[in-house]
Amino acid sequence: MSKPWSLSWKRCARTRTLFVLATLAAGTCAVNAQSTSSAPKAASFGPSNPFYAPSTLPFHAPPFDKIKDSDYQPAIEAGMAQQLKQVEAIANNPAPPTFENTIVALEKTGHLLERVMQTFNCVTSANTDDALQKVQAYEAPRLAAEQDAINLNPKLFARIKAIYEKRASLHLDPESLRLVEYDYKEFVKAGANLSDADKAKLKKLNEEDSTLSNEFMTRLLAGTKAGAYSTGDEAKLAGLTPAQLASAAQAAKGRKQSGWLIPLQNTTQQPDLAVLSDRATRQAIFENSWNRTERGDANDTRKIISRLAKERAEKAALLGFPNYAAWELTDQMAKTPKAALDFVNALVPASTAKGAAEEKEIQNVINQQHGGFNVEPWDWDFYSEQVRKAKYDLNEDEIKPYFELNDVLQNGVFYAANKLDGLTFKERHDIPVYQPDVRVFEVYDADGKPLALFYCDYFKRDNKSGGAWMDSLVTQSKLLHRLPVVFNVANFTKPAPGQPALLSWDDVTTMFHEFGHALNGMFADTEYPSLSGTQTPRDFVEFPSQFNEHWASNPEVFAHYAKNYKTGAPMPAELAAKLKKSLTFNQGYALTELLAAAMLDLQWHTLPASAPPENPDVFEKQALEKTHLWISYIPPRYRSSYFLHIWANGYAAGYYAYLWTEMLDDNAYQWFEDHGGLTRANGDRFRKMVLSRGNTENLEQMYENWLGGKPTIAPMVKFRGLEGFSATN
Numbered sequence: 001m002s003k004p005w006s007l008s009w010k011r012c013a014r015t016r017t018l019f020v021l022a023t024l025a026a027g028t029c030a031v032n033a034q035s036t037s038s039a040p041k042a043a044s045f046g047p048s049n050p051f052y053a054p055s056t057l058p059f060h061a062p063p064f065d066k067i068k069d070s071d072y073q074p075a076i077e078a079g080m081a082q083q084l085k086q087v088e089a090i091a092n093n094p095a096p097p098t099f100e101n102t103i104v105a106l107e108k109t110g111h112l113l114e115r116v117m118q119t120f121n122c123v124t125s126a127n128t129d130d131a132l133q134k135v136q137a138y139e140a141p142r143l144a145a146e147q148d149a150i151n152l153n154p155k156l157f158a159r160i161k162a163i164y165e166k167r168a169s170l171h172l173d174p175e176s177l178r179l180v181e182y183d184y185k186e187f188v189k190a191g192a193n194l195s196d197a198d199k200a201k202l203k204k205l206n207e208e209d210s211t212l213s214n215e216f217m218t219r220l221l222a223g224t225k226a227g228a229y230s231t232g233d234e235a236k237l238a239g240l241t242p243a244q245l246a247s248a249a250q251a252a253k254g255r256k257q258s259g260w261l262i263p264l265q266n267t268t269q270q271p272d273l274a275v276l277s278d279r280a281t282r283q284a285i286f287e288n289s290w291n292r293t294e295r296g297d298a299n300d301t302r303k304i305i306s307r308l309a310k311e312r313a314e315k316a317a318l319l320g321f322p323n324y325a326a327w328e329l330t331d332q333m334a335k336t337p338k339a340a341l342d343f344v345n346a347l348v349p350a351s352t353a354k355g356a357a358e359e360k361e362i363q364n365v366i367n368q369q370h371g372g373f374n375v376e377p378w379d380w381d382f383y384s385e386q387v388r389k390a391k392y393d394l395n396e397d398e399i400k401p402y403f404e405l406n407d408v409l410q411n412g413v414f415y416a417a418n419k420l421d422g423l424t425f426k427e428r429h430d431i432p433v434y435q436p437d438v439r440v441f442e443v444y445d446a447d448g449k450p451l452a453l454f455y456c457d458y459f460k461r462d463n464k465s466g467g468a469w470m471d472s473l474v475t476q477s478k479l480l481h482r483l484p485v486v487f488n489v490a491n492f493t494k495p496a497p498g499q500p501a502l503l504s505w506d507d508v509t510t511m512f513h514e515f516g517h518a519l520n521g522m523f524a525d526t527e528y529p530s531l532s533g534t535q536t537p538r539d540f541v542e543f544p545s546q547f548n549e550h551w552a553s554n555p556e557v558f559a560h561y562a563k564n565y566k567t568g569a570p571m572p573a574e575l576a577a578k579l580k581k582s583l584t585f586n587q588g589y590a591l592t593e594l595l596a597a598a599m600l601d602l603q604w605h606t607l608p609a610s611a612p613p614e615n616p617d618v619f620e621k622q623a624l625e626k627t628h629l630w631i632s633y634i635p636p637r638y639r640s641s642y643f644l645h646i647w648a649n650g651y652a653a654g655y656y657a658y659l660w661t662e663m664l665d666d667n668a669y670q671w672f673e674d675h676g677g678l679t680r681a682n683g684d685r686f687r688k689m690v691l692s693r694g695n696t697e698n699l700e701q702m703y704e705n706w707l708g709g710k711p712t713i714a715p716m717v718k719f720r721g722l723e724g725f726s727a728t729n
Contacts (some may be wrong), residue, residue: 043074051075051116057431058442059453059485062119063401065432069131072120076139079113080146086110090159099160100172103180107479107528125465126457126489127435144210148203160184175696179528182695189330189582191319194506198318205315209308213648215466216304220292220642220729223299225462227292229285236357239275241397246496249579250656255462264289265491266466268593268635271486271504273395274381285513285554286378293641294617301641302616305556307473308647309604310613317609325605325653332537333660333700334663337606340539340656344598349661350717350725351595354588359466359633361387377635380407380589388585394578396504405458405492405501405509406563412508413515416551419684421519422446423571425454435461437494438487443522452522455487458501458511459494464646466491469509470517470545476524476532484533486521488514500565505579509549513631516548517541525692535696539657543703544691546658547665553583556678584721591720596629596636598656601646603627605653616640664703666715 047053050066074403086109089573126131129721151154162169164184167177191202206218230252231237237245237260242510245260252261262272264283270289276282281381293301311697312324321327325337334340362375362383369431389395410425417423424444431440438457444452455473467490474485490510495501503511515532520541534541551557562571571579603623607614624630644650672682689706704710717723 002622009239031574045074045078049075051079051119054111054115057515059450059483060306061431061440061485062115062122062451062473063432064119064434069129069135071141072116073131073135075112075116076120076135076143078197079110079116080142080321083110083113084146084149087153087156091153091156091243093159097162098300099163099180101435102156102159102163103176103183104479104528106183106381107477107530107592111480114475120523122471122473122487123434125469125471127461128463128465130540133218137218140210141207142213144206145203145499148190148199148206151187152192152194152199154192154204157187159194160187167306175531178696179531182531184583185331189319189327194318200641202315202318205311205318205570208311209315212308212311216308217300217644219299219301219304220644221465221647223293223295223301223642224266224466226299227265227288228261229288230257230259230261231281232261236278237276239264239277241274241275243499244275244344244493246499247493250494250496257284263460263462264292264466265460266642267637268639269377269381269637271493271506273378274385276382282382283376283471284488286376288379290335290639301647304648305604305640306613307724309607310609310611312605312652313607313609313611321356323606323608325602328605328653332654332657333539334392334656337602337653339661340653341602341606343660343663344595344656345558345627346594346713347591347716351591352590352628352631354722354723355586355592355631355634358384358387358588361481366703367389375633377633380633384586384589388582391585392578392582394575394582398575399505399571400502400578401564401566402562402571403503404503405503407561407563407565408503408511409456410506410561411563412509412557413511414553415560416512416548416554416557416678417515417519419556419678420551421523421687422680422683423451429454443712450483452483453485454522455485456489457487458490458492460491464489464491468514468522470514470534472521472533475529475535476521476526477529478525478527480529482523482529484521486518488518490514502565509514509552512552513545513549516545519548520544522690523691524694526694526696531695535695536699537657538654539660540664540703542657543664543668546662547668550669550672553580554678584719587720590724591722592629592631592634593637594659595620596624596631596634597638597643598626598659599623599629600636600638600640600643601653601655604640604646628669663713663716666712666719667707669719670715 005226043049049071050063051071054060055063087378089108090102090105090109097100120132120136124136147375156310160180160183161336164180167180170180172180177550190198194202211434228251234245238246240248248260248262251263252259255261264270266277268286268289270285273282276285293299316322316324316327319327324336325340329336329340335344359375362380365383365386366373366379367377373379383607386558414425417425422445426444428440428442433440435457437459438455442450443454453473469489470486471489472484474482476484488511490507492501492503492507507606521533526532529535544593558576559570562576563569564571599624600620604619621630624636643655645655646653651657657717668686672678675682686706690702693702
């Protein structure tokens, strides 16, 4: 939910997503959902706690220089107590329910809990430690219970229902009317209409989900760390550049090991597989990734996800739905599991056909080199890179010197925002941060007025969750007189000291993607925090970010940032043309791995409550086989056992959203191309009609009003390079 007492934080980008207050980023709880951790010793809560009062820093930014690990738990406990007291006062108000004394009053509750949780979620995802994980494990089920105490409060719901039923006679402005309808539907979805007995069952299921999700995160973080590939034999790393070897040596040194170490990223495939020439090394790294949480050890997640799938189906049945996806999608753009499944299935023929054509090209290269083997997943990137080089005379090592991180940020990401929206950025060194790698920029609007604070944290650390995401430290609201504070997090390889941070093309588009989310948060211009910025359904929230990726390859923007980090010379036109031509390369593989992950998610979450607990390995294979996505050489982007999005980050039954919103963003970029491209007029129109509106309107209608019609998959097929393959519209 997206109320002040249960904020939904968007965590996404190519690999991450939305997560809910009660579903924290990590924790240490037992698989049976009964927390084995005793309460961490908490300090008393008083004026010395940095969360006691709103921050006095610009934009109310968190005072990270004053916050200690021991400050979080007392602030969380005090915040929950304060919020429950405030909500009880609203529920027990003897005055007849009105929009002001109930709906608006709810928007004003929970400020202390919001302050601490937005900061807590930031650090536990991007810079966690054992002490924070212990707090997280203890508080997760308590937060879930507190959320239920509000959502299932009968007196509170009676007041909301009374206002909802007479909303037509209240003469509310459109945003206020939207808030009334939103609150009512969210309370109903949360179980407000259940009997007392069923509410008690629901509370237990919600607590179990929260606890298991936290345990999943803890095991995944540990399993991913343990899955790093290490060697003392440099020959096994043949193909890595000197800079990559130095980074691997630095990673080993960081863990007090000798030799070289290659940490895992969150996806199935790993970046270095594209260049490592030793096949045994590639296989070892791939298998470390594939089996990171399936080793039968303390980090194994299979029993957890089997139970999570089962209890979610039970929850859906309790709420009157045939499966969890049917319940979850009621407030999404897709509305039903059938709509989501039909959408995914429509893309499978073209995607797998192109993937098969790509496999033949790769196998031909292997055969020409007398490899004597059929292509396996750990071979794909290595040989597809050779195919790409042969087709386009291009490889990553040629282009990386033109993608230095700061140039991409300042002269690419920020430049596009300036051209479209008139934004300017000034780096600030007086705002405290939670880790030395973090940078802070003040963002100014076209009229010169301060608009937002923007933090960026780009380098991988062992105590950081995988992937990339956007989140908020302060949410915009006119009602609360707040401007936004947003941040982007990624997991780019940190260079050795003195070396430049050179990015792959995928890293470049990740930066643009996450900044699209940031713009959605910065441009928020709504009265109520519950409807502000990125507080939108999953199958809409990825639209602004994926749309923003297109500017990475826009000729004007590209020319402004793609410059050699040593000489400042622009990327040669011939090389730039090769890169542009190659952008549709390997898209059969790329789309198929996404479709497989989306299908796994939907198959898990369309299980009925009557289904027995599933064996994840058996279920995974069967789910992909029956949907024509079990392909030996194209594994899913995420295996069930490390599918962070759906088991811990709020994307359950929602991973299809990345593809659904790709359809929206490709239609949108086609509109820009048809109307003059990178202009202030286009940017201002997009901001006014879409990016600033949050969830204040019917999103489908809002999008169609801006676009001028309904979206189709045709632009998606075009931009993916799937034209000519079998696809349906």
